[in-house]
Amino acid sequence: MDLRFTEEEIAFRQEVRAFVRAELPASIRDKIAAGRHPSKDDMVRWTRILAAKGWSVPHWPVEWGGTGWSPIKLLIFNDELQKANAPESLVFGTSMVGPVIYTFGSQAQKERFLPRIVDLRDWWCQGFSEPGAGSDLAGLRTTAKRDGAEWVIEGQKTWTTLGQYADWIFVLARTDPGVKKQEGISFFLVDMKSPGVTVRPIQTIDGGHEVNEVFFDAVRVPLDNLVGKENKGWDYAKFLLGNERTGIARVGISKARLARIRQLAMLPTYGDQPKMADPLFRMKLATIEVELKALEMTQMRVIAGERRAEKGKPDPTSSVLKIKGSELQQATTELLMDVVGPYALPFEPEREDGERWNEPPIGPDWAATIAPGYFNTRKVSIYGGSNEIQRSIIAKAILGL
Amino acid sequence: MDFDLNEEQRLIADNVARLMKDRYGFESRKAYRATPLGFSEDLWRQYAELGLLGVPFAEEDGGFGGGAVETMLIMEALGRALALEPYLATVVLAGGLLRRGASAEQRAALVPPIASGDLRLAFAHSERQSGWDLFDVASSARKDGAGYRLNGEKGLVIHGDSAQKLIVSARSAGGRRERGGLGLFLVDASAPGVARRGYATQDGQRAAEITLTDVRVEAHDVVGDPEGAAPAIERAVDEAIAALCAEAVGAMSEAQEITVDYLKTRKQFGVPIGSFQALQHRAADMVVALEQARSMMLLATMSAGDEDAASRGRAISAAKAQIGRSARFIGQQATQLHGGIGMTYEYKLGHLFKRMTMIDMSFGDADAHLRRLSEGDSLFA
Numbered sequence: 001m002d003l004r005f006t007e008e009e010i011a012f013r014q015e016v017r018a019f020v021r022a023e024l025p026a027s028i029r030d031k032i033a034a035g036r037h038p039s040k041d042d043m044v045r046w047t048r049i050l051a052a053k054g055w056s057v058p059h060w061p062v063e064w065g066g067t068g069w070s071p072i073k074l075l076i077f078n079d080e081l082q083k084a085n086a087p088e089s090l091v092f093g094t095s096m097v098g099p100v101i102y103t104f105g106s107q108a109q110k111e112r113f114l115p116r117i118v119d120l121r122d123w124w125c126q127g128f129s130e131p132g133a134g135s136d137l138a139g140l141r142t143t144a145k146r147d148g149a150e151w152v153i154e155g156q157k158t159w160t161t162l163g164q165y166a167d168w169i170f171v172l173a174r175t176d177p178g179v180k181k182q183e184g185i186s187f188f189l190v191d192m193k194s195p196g197v198t199v200r201p202i203q204t205i206d207g208g209h210e211v212n213e214v215f216f217d218a219v220r221v222p223l224d225n226l227v228g229k230e231n232k233g234w235d236y237a238k239f240l241l242g243n244e245r246t247g248i249a250r251v252g253i254s255k256a257r258l259a260r261i262r263q264l265a266m267l268p269t270y271g272d273q274p275k276m277a278d279p280l281f282r283m284k285l286a287t288i289e290v291e292l293k294a295l296e297m298t299q300m301r302v303i304a305g306e307r308r309a310e311k312g313k314p315d316p317t318s319s320v321l322k323i324k325g326s327e328l329q330q331a332t333t334e335l336l337m338d339v340v341g342p343y344a345l346p347f348e349p350e351r352e353d354g355e356r357w358n359e360p361p362i363g364p365d366w367a368a369t370i371a372p373g374y375f376n377t378r379k380v381s382i383y384g385g386s387n388e389i390q391r392s393i394i395a396k397a398i399l400g401l
Numbered sequence: 402m403d404f405d406l407n408e409e410q411r412l413i414a415d416n417v418a419r420l421m422k423d424r425y426g427f428e429s430r431k432a433y434r435a436t437p438l439g440f441s442e443d444l445w446r447q448y449a450e451l452g453l454l455g456v457p458f459a460e461e462d463g464g465f466g467g468g469a470v471e472t473m474l475i476m477e478a479l480g481r482a483l484a485l486e487p488y489l490a491t492v493v494l495a496g497g498l499l500r501r502g503a504s505a506e507q508r509a510a511l512v513p514p515i516a517s518g519d520l521r522l523a524f525a526h527s528e529r530q531s532g533w534d535l536f537d538v539a540s541s542a543r544k545d546g547a548g549y550r551l552n553g554e555k556g557l558v559i560h561g562d563s564a565q566k567l568i569v570s571a572r573s574a575g576g577r578r579e580r581g582g583l584g585l586f587l588v589d590a591s592a593p594g595v596a597r598r599g600y601a602t603q604d605g606q607r608a609a610e611i612t613l614t615d616v617r618v619e620a621h622d623v624v625g626d627p628e629g630a631a632p633a634i635e636r637a638v639d640e641a642i643a644a645l646c647a648e649a650v651g652a653m654s655e656a657q658e659i660t661v662d663y664l665k666t667r668k669q670f671g672v673p674i675g676s677f678q679a680l681q682h683r684a685a686d687m688v689v690a691l692e693q694a695r696s697m698m699l700l701a702t703m704s705a706g707d708e709d710a711a712s713r714g715r716a717i718s719a720a721k722a723q724i725g726r727s728a729r730f731i732g733q734q735a736t737q738l739h740g741g742i743g744m745t746y747e748y749k750l751g752h753l754f755k756r757m758t759m760i761d762m763s764f765g766d767a768d769a770h771l772r773r774l775s776e777g778d779s780l781f782a
Contacts, residue, residue, distance in 0.1 A: 001410070001470050002403045003703040009402070072402050255781055262779060282775035283768075289780045290697075290719045290771065297696030304404045320692050323685075394688050395681035399661050 003300075005072075012073055016080040023049050024086050032085040033260060035336075035369035037208070040123070040165045046087050047120040056118055057094050064102050064110065065118040071303040082252025083259075092161070093117040093124040095247070096240050097170045100187065104228035104236050113168075113189070127157040127171035127190070127214060128237065135389050137172075138181045138234060142216060144173035144188060151188065151226065153219040159383070163199050163212040166192050171216075176231050187233035189225040196220075204379075206372035207349050241385065248318060248384065249325030251296050257332040258289060264339045269364055275339050284338065288331050295324050316397035319390035326380040326387060333377040336370045343367040404699070406470070413467075414474040416451050420444075421482035427749045430605075433485055438563050439607040440485035446518050454492055455516030458500065463513040469640070469705040473647040473698065480651025483752055485606060487521055487560035493644045494559070495522035495568050497637030502585055502625035511566075523564035525555040525588075525611050526634070533769040535638060536631060537578045540613065542571035542586060547620040549573070549627070551586060551594075551613045559763075561609030562599025565590055569613065570634065573627045583634065584627030586618045593617070604756040635710060639717045642764050643701035646724045649760045650698045653691050653731045656753040660684065660735040663742070680738055687734050694727035711777075718770035719780055725767030728757035 005013070028042045038046075050056040051065075059074055060066030069077065082088075089095075098117045101109050116122040133140040142155025153173055163169065169190050176184030190197070196219040202211045228236055262285075265275040275281050302317045337344055343363030361368060381387040395401040406414065424444055433441040448454050456471050458464020472493060479488060496515065499508055514520035531537040540553020551571050561567065567588045575582025588595060594616035599609045625633055661684060664675030674680055697720040704716035732754035736743040743750050761767060774780065 001406060001699075001703075003699060005402055258779070258781065279772075279775065283771055286771045286775040287722075290722050290774065291693065293700070293719050293780045294693040294696045294723050297700055298692050300402060301404055301692075301696060301699075304402060317692070319685075320689050323689055324693065388682065391682040391685035392678065394685035395675075398688055399664075399675075399681075399684055401661065401664055401675040401681050401684065 003297075005076075009072060009076060013076050013080060016077050017084070019053065019055075020080060020084040020086055023053075024084060028087060029085045032087060033256070034366060035260075035373045037210070038087040040162075043087055043090060044120050047089060050089075051119040056089065056120075057098065059095075060098065060114075061102060064098075064114045072300075075299070075303055078247055079252040079255075082250065083256050085256055088253075090120060090123065090162070092126050092166075092170075093120070093122065095243060096126060097124050097168075097189070099243050100170070100227060100236050100240050103239065104187075104232075106224075108224065109189070109227065122167045123162070123165050125160050125163040125166035125169045125192075125214075127160060127169045129159045130156060131158055135386055137237070138185065140172055140174060140185065142171065142173045143177070144171075144175050144186060144221070146223075147220075149223055151221045151223065153188065153190065153216045153221055155216050157214040157216070158202070158211075160199070160212045160214045161210055163192075163214055164201065164209070166199075168192060169197075169214060170227075172233050172237055175233075179231075182234040184231055185233040185237070186230050187227040187236045188221055189227060190216075190219065190221050194219050194221070204376065206376040207347065208372065208376065210376075242315075242318065249295055249299050249321040250329055250380075251292065251299055251325065254292055254325075254328045254332050257329075257336070258285070258292070261285065261332065261335055261339055264336075264366060267364075269339075269343075270341055275341075281335075281338055284335060288328065288335060291324070291331075292328050295321070295328060298324070316393055319385075319393045319397075322384065322390050323381075323387050329380050330377050333370075333374045337374050340364070340367050340370040344371045347371075406474075410470055410474060413453075413456070413471055414478065417453065417475050417478040420447060420451060421478050421484065425482035425484060430483060430485065434605050439601065439605075440487065440563075444484075445486050445521075448486065448488065449516065449518030452516075453488070454518055455512070457492060457496055458508075458512045458516065462505075462508040463516055465516075469643060469702045472640075472644050473702045476644045476647035477651035477654075477698075480648035480756070481655040483605070483652065483655075483749070483756055487523070487563065487607075489641060489644055489648070490523045490560035490564065491515060491521045494524045494637055494641045495564075497640045498524060498568050498585060498624065498633055501636045502630060502633035504625075506621070507587070507624065520566065521560070521564045522566050522568060523558050523561040523609075524570075524637070525558045525561060525567045525613075526570045527557050528554060529556050531556075533765045534578060535634065536580045536583065538570055538572055538583055539577045540569070540571040542573040542584050542618070542627065544573070545617065549584075549586060549618045549623065551588065551616040551618060553613050555611040555613070558609045558611050560607055561611055562597055562607050567595070567611070568624060569616075570630065571613075575628075580631045582628050583630045585624035585630045585633065586627075587622040587624055588613075588616055588618060602759060604759040605752060606756075606759075632710065635714070638764055639713055640705050642717050642721050643698075643705040645760050645763060646694075646698045646701045646720050649724050649728050649757050650691070650695050652753045652757045652760075653694060653728060656731055656735045656750060656757070657684075657687055657691055659750055659753075660687070660738050663739055667740075683734050683738055687731050690727040690730045694724050694731075697723040715774065715777060715780060718765070718773045721765060722767045722770040722774065725761035725770070728761050729767075732757050 047056050057065050058067040058069055062068045101113050130140050144151045144153045171188045171190050172185050174184050175186040196217040198215040200213045201209045268274055346362040348368040452465055455464040456467040460466040542549045542551055567590055569586045569588050570583055572582050573584045594614040596612040597609045602608050665673055667674050700716055701720035704713050707713035742748055
């Protein structure tokens with residue numbers, strides 16, 4: 001047993017760190033560090049910088065642009081990018097539909113779609129949740145019916161993150177209403193420019209526009225755009241949802257936020273003393289750091305265990321990472337509220353492209369994003385299988401209840 | 402990064418687990434606890450035969466040259482069984498002081514009888530007023546010829562009532578709460594001037610309040626520098642905390658398993674109560690708390706050998722804080738999930754709950770360690 005990183009892993013960390021320091025544009029880095037959202041252009045620009053290095057989809061098979069790195073190296077890579085305030089990759093392509101296509105798709109689908117995910121030529125979004133199918137995803141009602149050489153999709157999806165920028169959407173639709181609900185679902189790739197696709201924004205409590213409703217009104221999809229086998233879509237969906245076992249904890253992001261908290265808490269924002277002089281605040285900070293340190297170790301244990309685990313089978317321990325990771329993302333955004341204090345109040349809407357508002361700041365120039373960030377981060381214990389769903393997974397899959 | 406055990410470590414873990422399974426049923430434990438010693442001397446000899454008592458000592462001193470990982474494995478198994486023997490007091494804590502502070506001659510005289518099970522030691526350190534302050538020591542060591550005379554009152558000396566020898570901390574210089582000026586002195590428990598009042602602790606273990614009146618210590622029984630024992634004390638206590646973290650994780654794991662079994666077998670409203678979501682989610686939260694604790698146990702184990710006292714102390718404090726919080730949570734949840742049965746003295750769970758709670762109350766509770774962390778650098782610095 002040895003919890004130290006190897007020389008090679010340490011050298012690799014240095015290499016990634018040096019690369020990010022040299023290549024991540026300062027404007028993007030500062031935007032992320034300040035708690036603002038990267039624009040579409042920022043995402044594309046950064047993904048192409050990574051792609052030029054061969055690092056935009058490091059977890060993929062080498063054949064399709066991956067790196068062949070060990071799970072530990074992937075962890076180090078993600079940790080360094082997150083700590084350096086790089087934008088997260090567009091997971092709908094890189095961690096969701098990409099792995100589904102290279103695992104279950106046809107050769108033609110692989111050749112057509114995968115290279116365009118690698119450099120973000122195609123912006124993907126996710127068509128899973130529906131107004132009546134949230135935690136009970138298999139209860140979805142969007143249908144796909146065969147009509148000659150095409151499928152015709154009818155229905156509505158919701159909570160479609162960044163769908164406003166999307167070129168493509170992957171859609172779960174019911175293809176056999178006569179069987180058990182999980183057994184009549186298929187997985188489709190749909191061009192967002194298809195006639196009958198309508199995107200409507202949903203404004204969230206922070207005032208932002210991240211998510212959308214997507215309507216399908218007799219949308220015609222070529223037969224070739226069905227992934228894998230008809231009526232096997234639920235298996236692919238489960239694969240997709242269980243695929244991201246460890247990134248879900250977002251330890252690096254919470255670490256970057258703690259670093260920001262420490263930095264802001266040293267500023268003489270109010271009165272004679274910085275926030276850091278408040279012992280109660282320091283106790284809260286220490287408590288969160290301890291939990292995050294433990295989570296970092298738990299994540300490494302899960303990754304070490306993955307070497308032995310069956311490939312492609314979701315590890316229920318990832319539910320532990322999801323619960324604790326989301327709680328800590330929320331705890332850190334809440335702690336930022338302690339730091340900002342009374343100047344949490346002014347509401348300064350962020351422009352949709354993520355660029356800074358033109359007005360001069362009200363109060364400290366770092367204050368405006370903090371309350372919206374706190375409100376926005378409540379989503380992390382709701383999406384990706386709510387924390388209550390994760391608890392039920394633990395109860396059943398780990399404890400056998 | 403490697404979490405696997407080597408062959409020898411797996412063997413140790415298997416051996417202890419087997420011994421505990423064979424000899425540490427809950428009823429047997431009750432019988433051991435009822436003896437005047439409060440534990441089983443017979444089992445102590447078994448520990449010696451299995452080589453457990455010599456594990457952390459160097460081979461040249463008569464030990465087996467094991468490290469923190471081996472100690473962790475043993476302590477976790479002892480924690481599961483709620484073992485009562487003075488392993489922590491003798492091997493880990495007093496043993497740690499000998500490893501870090503004693504001369505080669507002292508180690509040659511003491512380690513072999515410890516390893517053979519013939520000598521049990523206790524560390525008489527904390528005092529009535531100390532609280533969690535490791536250096537709040539008022540007991541005095543006055544120079545007396547080539548040796549010393551000790552005076553003072555020691556409290557909460559773990560297994561101090563059954564130890565044959567005590568390692569006593571006392572001040573040969575400096576003010577009451579100073580780090581400097583502390584010495585360690587080897588004292589026969591039956592020496593003139595030593596008065597012991599033994600008692601049971603909440604968790605069924607034993608401790609003693611010890612009064613020292615003009616206790617004479619010969620020069621060869623001074624352990625290390627009589628004014629500079631602080632680093633050895635800190636080091637031994639950090640190692641003891643790492644070991645206690647493992648014991649607590651063992652107790653928490655056992656509590657978790659007992660609870661899940663109970664949820665599967667206890668029926669109400671015609672169904673196993675584990676089918677109710679309100680209870681499932683509590684049990685799931687216990688899993689999260691236990692995984693976090695286990696992770697920090699590993700961090701403590703890996704950090705126990707760190708020569709840099711500051712970074713070692715940060716890791717140990719972080720681990721102790723996490724384990725204390727997890728222990729309270731798991732103990733409380735497990736009791737609630739059992740309902741009335743969890744409240745009964747005749748059932749193992751309550752005793753696990755008490756042991757893990759008392760571990761939180763030893764060597765600094767969760768808040769004390771969080772405070773220590775809150776006054777220093779980031780854990781991620």
